[in-house]
Amino acid sequence: MLTSTKELLETAQKHSYAIGAFNLYNLEGVKAVVNAAEAENSPAIIQILPDVLNYGGSSLIALFLEAANSAKVPMSVHLDHCGDRTIIETALEAGVTSVLADGSMLPFEENLAFTTEMTVLAHESGSTVEAEVGRISGTEDGMTVAEKEAKMTDPYQAKQFVAESGVDFLAVTIGNVHGQYYREPQLDFQRLSKIRQQLEIPLVLHGASGLPARMIQQSIELGVCKFNVNTEVRQKYLQFWREFGRTESQSDLLDCQKAATEAMQEVIAEKMRLFGSGGKA
Numbered sequence: 001m002l003t004s005t006k007e008l009l010e011t012a013q014k015h016s017y018a019i020g021a022f023n024l025y026n027l028e029g030v031k032a033v034v035n036a037a038e039a040e041n042s043p044a045i046i047q048i049l050p051d052v053l054n055y056g057g058s059s060l061i062a063l064f065l066e067a068a069n070s071a072k073v074p075m076s077v078h079l080d081h082c083g084d085r086t087i088i089e090t091a092l093e094a095g096v097t098s099v100l101a102d103g104s105m106l107p108f109e110e111n112l113a114f115t116t117e118m119t120v121l122a123h124e125s126g127s128t129v130e131a132e133v134g135r136i137s138g139t140e141d142g143m144t145v146a147e148k149e150a151k152m153t154d155p156y157q158a159k160q161f162v163a164e165s166g167v168d169f170l171a172v173t174i175g176n177v178h179g180q181y182y183r184e185p186q187l188d189f190q191r192l193s194k195i196r197q198q199l200e201i202p203l204v205l206h207g208a209s210g211l212p213a214r215m216i217q218q219s220i221e222l223g224v225c226k227f228n229v230n231t232e233v234r235q236k237y238l239q240f241w242r243e244f245g246r247t248e249s250q251s252d253l254l255d256c257q258k259a260a261t262e263a264m265q266e267v268i269a270e271k272m273r274l275f276g277s278g279g280k281a
């Protein structure tokens with residue numbers, strides 16, 4: 001059933017587990033998440049990126065919402081990384097249960113102004129808001145230690161930001177990156193612990209693809225209750241079609257779609273077990 005993202009996260013935080021938020025693009029992705037969530041008896045979050053929303057339009061967002069609503073487990077639908085007011089309005093009108101009002105590319109004061117405005121809008125529609133303080137990078141390469149540090153979430157700035165904007169949950173930057181980790185991930189847990197001391201709201205960690213189990217566990221203990229997952233599921237899907245292209249033994253497209261769904265479902269179910277959300281629906 002379609003459930004408030006805030007409610008899902010607060011329950012997870014209270015019981016020390018986290019919920020996977022999976023970036024989806026099409027029906028196969030949706031079925032993979034719903035099937036995995038129902039099989040694991042786990043809550044889940046469906047995420048849509050602005051570019052995907054622009055591409056799929058109202059029919060794709062309707063598909064995501066209806067899939068969440070008809071699932072046997074609690075699910076929410078979240079607009080990921082959006083710095084565009086018009087797209088946020090469109091998503092809120094469609095009925096998404098939360099948005100990431102992403103002003104992290106702006107200077108602190110402008111990020112605060114944008115996020116505050118989007119939070120008022122979202123709350124008026126009964127939706128909730130994730131914000132980002134600090135800036136999550138696409139890759140670690142080519143950055144000096146000082147540059148990396150400068151992009152990380154400052155605990156005291158985060159406290160001020162949350163108090164003034166009224167956001168419901170916060171994405172932190174503690175060394176996590178989008179996409180692939182090319183070497184052992186280095187997360188600053190001391191920083192996360194300081195952020196936790198300043199904030200009671202649910203914390204979010206982006207770039208969970210490739211994080212080892214012990215880092216996931218430590219993050220959960222320090223208040224992270226939403227992990228964003230995109231790369232690993234997407235890669236599995238692409239790998240399926242690449243292999244299919246080489247063999248072409250199967251000519252029934254529907255059978256291929258089902259097999260692609262199953263491939264993604266396996267990765268998603270594994271994440272749910274890793275995050276501790278299995279059996280928590």
Ligand SMILES: [Zn+2]
Nearest residue numbers: 081206207228
């Ligand atoms: Zn992200």
